[in-house]
Amino acid sequence: MKRIILSLLAFTCLAVPHVRADVVFNEKFDYVDGLSYVVGTNNLGATNWFVHSGTGDSFIVKSNLTVTMSGSADVNRPFYTGGAPAPGYTNSVTNIFASFTVVCTNQPNSSNYFAHFQSSGTAFQGRVWNAPGSLPGTWKLGITTTSTTLGLIRWFPVDLATNTEYQVVINWDETQGVNSIATVWVNPLTAADTSVIAADAVAGVISSAFGFRQPSGAGTGRFLITNLVVATSFDEAATNVWPLTAVAPRIAVGPKGGTNFVGNPLLLTAVAAGQNLGGLTYTWLKDGGIFANPDGNTNTLSFPSLVAGDSGVYQFVATTTLGLSSTSSVATLWVTNAPVPPTVSGVSGNTNVYYHQTATVHVTASGPPTLSYAWFYNNGPLGPNVTGDGTDTITITDVFTNNGTAGTYRCDVTNPYGTTPSANAFVTANPVPAVSIAFLRTLVDPVNYLATNSTAVWQATGTVTTFTNLTSGNTSSYYLQDGTAGINIFATLASAFRPVQGDVVTFVGVLSSFNSTLELLADTANNPIASYTVLSNNIDSLPAPRTIPFSITNNLAQTEALEGSIVMLTNVYFGASAGSLISTTAATTVTVTNAAGETFTVVFSNQDQDTAGKTLPDSATTIIGPLTQNLNNGTTPRNQGYAVTVTRFSDIVTNPITLxxxxxxxxxxxxxxxxxxxxxxxxxxxxxxxxxxxxxxxxxxxxxxxxxxxxxxxxxxxxxxxxxxx
Structure with a gap:
């Protein structure tokens, strides 16, 4: 910006214009094409440009100074005219600015500085760097104060397009002593616009020239420089190169469309040039409407994995801080399926099962539609127990070793472009682990004694110790005891399972805790492997009852070890319950005592017709039955709810034995x-x-x-x- 001050000279009555001394020089490069450093390149007949390194290849071409990363001549223009300081330059510590227009005609392939202030010799300040941009075909600008360490370069945050004019403004503030530092702007309107400040502060030195560097053999970059202004203020340096008139940005590089395949990644990119380049806002359009960019305000639009719905017409809009905008031409994106056979990534499922359980095998495949599935068993047709052929998952019921279910399964996945076979899946049938009841009783947590795994299947064999079913309807509840311990066995949909006392039974099910009672649960409706089989009957196999003290519940671990087993109470008094009838409609709970006044609970199930309606005696020498518990799983303390459940009235012995x-x-x-x-x-x-x-x-x-x-x-x-x- 040039300001004219009119001074009125009273004695001569002449008006003499005087230019404010902010501009050190304004270089238009309007010389005859050829070397930049020949004699007579200014209007005074003096030389403006001098070589300070290299020779022979700094050229003026059509009013542009050419700067290449493969040239050798480094040139500078001093802040002097005819040996005297230029107007506005005092040869003292100064806050100095330079501004020029640059066009990158060949993208650089490495990082090099190409413009700088110069104090003497090769002492350079405010080094302006170029390097490849992050987007294809772009370049970028950076700044250091004096350093040539690549890690100290601070890069302007916007990629620049090739063959596009940009205004670069550099500030070298010599006035800050040891904290003197350089700053760079691109296309600024004011000094408050986006800038980058160098990271390396140094002691201020007086610059006496501005130069351009051609680092011989340093890459492919080529730049055209014009309209160079050096001044002592930002406004003079900037506005003498580009005007402040608000203009719309230009879409230097628009997004490119094309055909892409489903599942592939894609990055749409665009580059805009405009005033206050770092303050531009970007909007993406799809089919004419705003398309939300998951990456925010950026000139890139990413698709990590394309889908057919991403097809459409895309445009890129750049808007300046003054509200002026430009829209790119359309980029048509078509997303289709690649003409390739399916990809099978694996087979999985529940393939290692127990006898008579159900197995599943699933194939995971992807690819262009339509996918079809064909399953094979041992390289042949599927058996009658398999359903799901034609889908990605098959179900095999009643898996066993000799019924055409256990073996090798494979799936061929086909689309219009070919067939891909899966790896083999091996379905195996295994017997349910046969364990002792004492082992089952260890599969509880050690504090609350509740089952910790209700999916693992177990098999136990023992003798039924109760006289009758202890539940109603089509369910079944008995107590089973082997030589190690006892447990409740509970079966659903089991109206036909009514074993008698003394039956030897093999029971297959999962562990469960119902009202704190550990039970082996056979749910045949939801777990086909669950089963119950009566092997024989022998009352001589019934275990002998264990005599327990009335105070056993003071030792929770000992009580839990005996829960489900046949136990005996001795010298029992029925107290206030003596002479009362056992209910036929509801469970009867009686508190009994011993001679020491200790108490215990005796329970009679209303399902037990042998005890229902009987009269309770005054006392009994012995009472036997399974040790049971009826306590909510979450109730504490845990040593509550224990009882002896009597299932035969004759198990209450009232008279001493007479032989x-x-x-x-x-x-x-x-x-x-x-x-x-x-x-x-x-x-x-x-x-x-x-x-x-x-x-x-x-x-x-x-x-x-x-x-x-x-x-x-x-x-x-x-x-x-x-x-x-x-």
Missing amino acids: SVSHAGNSSTLSWAAAPVTYPYSVWSATGVTGPYSILSGGLRFSDENGSFIDTGASGSQKFYRLTTP
């Missing part, structure tokens, strides 16, 4: 009133009433109340007998 003995020949016949089935008896003998006694037979059980034993070795001297239970 009768008759003798004939060498045999003695012993008889007594027995408690049927549940109670095991042992017969002992001795030659003297005080013993010692030796066992003759143990584990004697009877289906009714007629207990008896014949001692065939009763000849000779007298014998004394003793009967115990359990």
Whole structure:
């Protein structure tokens, strides 16, 4: 900006114009084409440009100074005219600016500085750098104060287009002492517009020239420079090169359309040039409407994985801070399927199952539609237990070793461009792990004693210890005990499963905790592998009851170890419940005591017709039944809700055993009133009433109340007998 000041000279009455000394020089490069540093390149007949390094190849072409990264001559124009300082230059510490128009005609392929202030020799300040841009075919500008370390370059945040004019403004502020630093703008309107400040502050030195560098053999970049102005203010440097008139930006490089394949990534790019380049805003349009750019305000539009719906007509809009905008020409994007066979990425599924379970096999495939699926079993046709052929997933029911289900499965995936076979999937059938009940009772958490895994399938074999079903409807609930422990067995949709006491049963199911009772659950409707099989019946296989103290629940671990097992209470008093009837419509819960006043709970199920309607006695010498628990899973403390569940009324023994003995020949016949089935008896003998006694037979059980034993070795001297239970 040139400002004219009119001074009125009173004595001569002449008006003399005076130009404000802000502009050091204004270089138009309007010389005859040829070397830039020949004599007579200014209107005074003096030389303006001088070589400070290299020779022979700094040229003026059509009023442009050519600067190439392969040239050798580095030239500068001093801040002097005819040996004297130019107007506006005081040869002292100055905040100095330079501005020029640059066009990059060949994209650089490396980083080099090409313009700078110069103090003397090769002491350069405000080095302006060029390098390849981040977008295809673009370049970028950067700044350092004096450093040539690439890591210290600070780059302008916008990529620049080739063959496009840009205004570059550089500031070298020599006045800041040891913190003197350089700054660069691109296409600014004011000094407040987007700029980049160098990272390397140095001690200020007086610049005496501005130069352009051609680093010999340093790359492919080529630049045309014109309208160079050096001034002592931003406004003078900037506005003497480009005017402040607001103009719309220019789309230097528009987005490119084309055909792309589904699933491929794509990046649409565009480059705009305009005033306050760093402040431009960008909008993308699709089919004439605004298209939300997930990357925000940027001149790129990314598609990580194209889909057919991305097809359309795209445009790019650039808008200046003054509200003027330009729109690119259209770029037509067509997304289609690649003409390639399907890609099969794998087969998976539930393929390792237990006998009679259901297996699934799934193939994962992608590719141009339409995909079709054909499954094979052992390289042949599928068996009758397989459904889902023609889809990506097949289901194999009742998997077993010899019914055409276990084996190798493969899927051929086909589209119009070919067929791709999957890898083989191997379906195997395994027996359910057969474990002891004591092992099952370890599969609980050690604090609440609740089942920790309700999907793993287990098999247990034991003897049914309860006389009747303890639940209603078509479900089934019994207690099962082997030589290690006991557990509740519960089956759904099991109206036909009604084992009798003494049946040996193999039960297959999953662990569950219902009201704190650990149970083996057979849900045949939802788990085909669940099963229950009665193997035999032998009341002699019933386990002997374990006598427990009334205070056992004080030891939770011991109580849990015995839960589900047959136990015995001794010397029991029914107290206020004596003489009352056991309900036929609801469960009856009775609190009993012993001689020490300790209490325990006895439960009678209303499903048990053997106990329903019976009268409770005053006392009993023994009571036996499974140790059960009925407590919400989340209730604490956990040592509550335990009871002995009586399922035979005869399991309440009220009278001491009276033993009768008759003798004939060498045999003695012993008889007594027995408690049927549940109670095991042992017969002992001795030659003297005080013993010692030796066992003759143990584990004697009877289906009714007629207990008896014949001692065939009763000849000779007298014998004394003793009967115990359990």
